[in-house]
Amino acid sequence: MDHLSNYAKFNEIDTFIFDCDGVLWNVESQVINHANEFVKMLLAAGKRVFLITNNSARTRRHLLEKSHKLGFDVVEENIVSTAWLTAAYFKDVLNHKGKIYLLGGEGLEKEFQMKGLDYIGPGEASYGDIAAGHAGYLSLKLDPEVNAVVVGFDPYINYTKNVLAMSYLNDPSCLFVATNTDLVFPSDGPIKIPGTGSIVSFIAASAGREPTVVGKPSSSPKEILEAVHGKFDCERTMMVGDRLDTDILFGRNCGFKTLLVLTGAHGIADVEERAKKEETKSMVPDFYIESVGHMRDLLKN
Amino acid sequence: MDHLSNYAKFNEIDTFIFDCDGVLWNVESQVINHANEFVKMLLAAGKRVFLITNNSARTRRHLLEKSHKLGFDVVEENIVSTAWLTAAYFKDVLNHKGKIYLLGGEGLEKEFQMKGLDYIGPGEASYGDIAAGHAGYLSLKLDPEVNAVVVGFDPYINYTKNVLAMSYLNDPSCLFVATNTDLVFPSDGPIKIPGTGSIVSFIAASAGREPTVVGKPSSSPKEILEAVHGKFDCERTMMVGDRLDTDILFGRNCGFKTLLVLTGAHGIADVEERAKKEETKSMVPDFYIESVGHMRDLLKN
Structure with missing residues (x-):
């Protein structure tokens, strides 16, 4: 696992998939460190963006309304809920x-x-x-x-x-x-x-x-999204999450680049623990960064 | 596994534990092959008898009433339900x-x-x-x-x-x-x-x-019965059941002699299958017999 700032090809990533809770907003539904501004930058740069949640209790439309309230400039097609x-x-x-x-x-x-x-x-x-x-x-x-x-x-x-x-x-x-x-x-x-x-x-x-x-960590979301939106270029797709056993494992199961943010469930110590055991090695991300907000400085216009 | 008729020390068994469904009566609550008469013989011979069921929906008293209706001459202390x-x-x-x-x-x-x-x-x-x-x-x-x-x-x-x-x-x-x-x-x-x-x-x-x-196949029923009724002499106790994964495994977990009757869930072929695999070997009974009724001929007065 390396710090994201050391990733030379970061600007070549054209699709970003973000987990929501603990990544874009916290359990009190407050935006984490300007995550909404970073998503706006990505969309302005022509990147493809998905906000993915395992929650099946709400419709995509409901989650869109929540995203709008929190200043995420997305449309319904950007939202991927298990429902x-x-x-x-x-x-x-x-x-x-x-x-x-x-x-x-x-x-x-x-x-x-x-x-x-x-x-x-x-x-x-x-x-x-x-x-x-x-x-x-x-x-x-x-x-x-x-x-x-x-x-x-x-x-x-x-x-x-x-x-x-x-x-x-x-x-x-x-x-x-x-x-x-x-x-x-x-x-x-x-x-x-x-x-x-x-x-x-x-x-x-x-x-x-x-x-x-259907939900993370299975790779089903990739297959379903491909049926609706067309194929992913896995090398140019990055999964951004806070949980190793769902988000990061999902990204690795799909063959995406994986990025752990340190604003939610898991930290560096959790990664080191997983790295030691054969059965949890597939939960180790490629990169980590302090928060989604910290990604802004890495994106060249 | 041997046929029970080949067990030289069968008459030395002084405690019999019977599973109920598929052993003493069938799913339509009909007595299987004079099982009630055999239990009467055991009690008359001064043996200790328990009727054990994993069912927790009924009280011991309710199961006693059912036993009486079916001609089992037992008292509440003979009934062991998980409730x-x-x-x-x-x-x-x-x-x-x-x-x-x-x-x-x-x-x-x-x-x-x-x-x-x-x-x-x-x-x-x-x-x-x-x-x-x-x-x-x-x-x-x-x-x-x-x-x-x-x-x-x-x-x-x-x-x-x-x-x-x-x-x-x-x-x-x-x-x-x-x-x-x-x-x-x-x-x-x-x-x-x-x-x-x-x-x-x-x-x-x-x-x-x-x-x-608490219930079979864990050995808890033995420990609980011992707290209430005193110690078992395991060598002289026989568990009689129709299921390998509950009754027979329970008997083996307790160190009792185990007897499979062929009137319920499992037959000889099921035993042979379990005997082949290391992880299911502990479900192989010591003895089998066609039915509880067939035990009558083996009991010397």
Whole structure:
């Protein structure tokens, strides 16, 4: 790992992919060290820019509004959320026919609507006739048109939803897709918040199957973006992130240049620790820099 | 593995532990090949008998009533359910002080009540103020007296319950106990039913911790029974089951003699498969027999 200022070909990078939380803004939604100004510089210089988040709870439009409020001069096509990625995966990559059993919230549902996908499942679900025991679950009806199960952030996840998901997934031809597998949301204080990954574990454990994962660190975002926006020149693409196990691993999985910023989850000591072990070596970035704001001085006009 | 009829010391066995489903009765709750008569013979011969089930949804008393209906001449002390085992673990093994956050159903709750344990949590839970997003969860209150989380079969499991469980478990001194880790309930037909193990996966994934498991195949049932009923003579104890990965592994983990009956989940071919691989060799039983009923001829009066 080298400091970014030592990278002679930095100006040849033409596509920048930024993680959002801990990179462009902090958990209190405050812009980190003029990151918005740097993104403006990149766009003015004709670079391609993507803001990527594993969050599946919000639509791309919602994240665009947040970006605008924080002074990022981007359009909807610059935003890459797992809610949109998952809808694009089914529509633009798979050209999926059939119904999707969707465990997800409002953001995912709206992206599915906008892509014209056929789905059932979101929203509050009854706990079922608990007193009836197994007989209550056994009387549930499956929809014969369902041929895919999608698991995203679903605040209404419950046992009955798992009965249905597991029953659909018992057919090996039924697709199993997860938006992402982050196990926790970042939070300070005594209350901890489970991530979508824990919901995925709930379903996957029952089904005895592992899903295709759309979000980082899988390389799916690259494949889906290529289906929509055309091929990446990996040598000229840079992934900028604060987490080694999601952002940097994602960049390396895609063959992109990788840059760690020191404004979020991981620091230099974390890199050194990963570098020592064979199984975590692929989380070591090519470069590091103090913050996205510090990149401004390196960009020649 | 040998046929049980070749076991010269079979009459010296003085304690028999039977799994229930697939061993004593089938999924339709019909007695399998006079198993009830054999149990009567054992008791008449002065043997010690336990009926053990990983099911945590029912009380020991409920399972006793079912046993009586099916002609098993047993008393409450002969029944070993994970609901009762878990309550006995906290009361008779740990002599636990403090409050337990209990994710479980009616059976577990009643056993906790009967042991005089202090708990919160069971029953229907609100989905919370979903529209409030993270702020809604962050305003949840933790009970400062809680120092243990128990996960059993909870038909009301939901996301808010996981927020609380994960938050309590963030304190490393908070105990984490699961009744059992069976991933699925046996069922024919298109509807599949997730087991308690899937709920455990949901919580454990968020918490980043693995629980102490009370049920088979862990050896906890032996230790808990010993705290209540006194030591086992392992050489003279036989575990009788139909599943290699729970019943037989449990028996081997405890140092008991193990007997596979061919009336349930696994057969001879399954044993041969396990015998080939180093990591599953510990699931190979000492003996097999066609059914519990077939044991009658071997018992000398």
